[in-house]
Amino acid sequence: MPRLVLIRHAKSSWDDPRAEDHARVLNDRGREAAPRIGRWLAERGFVPDEVLCSDAVRTRETWQLIAGEFEVAPEPKLLGGLYLAGRQKMLEVLRQATGETVAMLGHNPGIGDFAGWMAAEAPAHPKFGSYPSAATAVLEFEEDWAEVRPGTGRVLDFVVPKDLAG
Template identity: 35%
Template sequence: MMKTLYILRHAKSSWKFEGLSDQDRPLNKRGREDAQLMGQELASRGLKPDLILASPAVRALTTATLVGKELGYQPEDIVLDERVYAAGIKDLMEVVQETPKDVQSLLLVGHNEGISDFANELSPENLARLPTAGIVALQFDCDNWTEISRDNADFLFFDFPKNYK
């Protein structure tokens, strides 16, 4: 069995609304366009993760929703996990390792710096810091999410919006 993990940093957020909390910041216009673009690119590869799991922060949830829409997901099918917001490597590993065994592919939508650090922790390839709406795909030779590690990982791809502009 194999497990496939797609690690996605949320798209570009807006700083226009000064009174908003960090969790409530929305995507800006470019962010909405980039999230849709990356969803289209994933769809063109024929990818449809079994589960989309995201931070509940507005910018991460909106990114997950826009990407998910391109992959045929309904917004209510996206699972939110508070631990993904402001998470480090250990937190993200815990969240992913709790994924049910029957889920073969998972799209995780989170925030930097944690999401980039997590991708680099698991990837056999050295990765740059994930740009907004950047996605890394890794495949693991294991039966259970508790077994994922760099030692059983294969790097599939690293993609981001500027590849298409």
């Protein structure tokens, strides 16, 4: 059954007021949190075989740090269309996926909205609604990606960095 791993980029830096949003990098907290998410995914067997990633610097950096925790990690497909994308655009992109376990890295409010829209039922976790930095949900679907519909994903797990020991 196809699995979708929805990851919001880790905490980004606002230190450079001249940097455009697309070029923002992770801050120290984000660089520490992303590998924890990678270890969590690896421990649970949720390692993706396809990665659909916004082409923003902070999402690419988040993926690199997560991927560093896997024995084998796919190269991400960097997609400008996922930069600040809404849920409809994310669904269009997902319907083109070919992997069995697909990770999508994006930005809020889109990624959190998409997670809630795709889930048949939200998890009990209090942070699911706000989808903070590096929040990660894993959903499972019965239909192929080309046929996937909102409200049909069974949430297998959801985590935020604060849930994980350093």
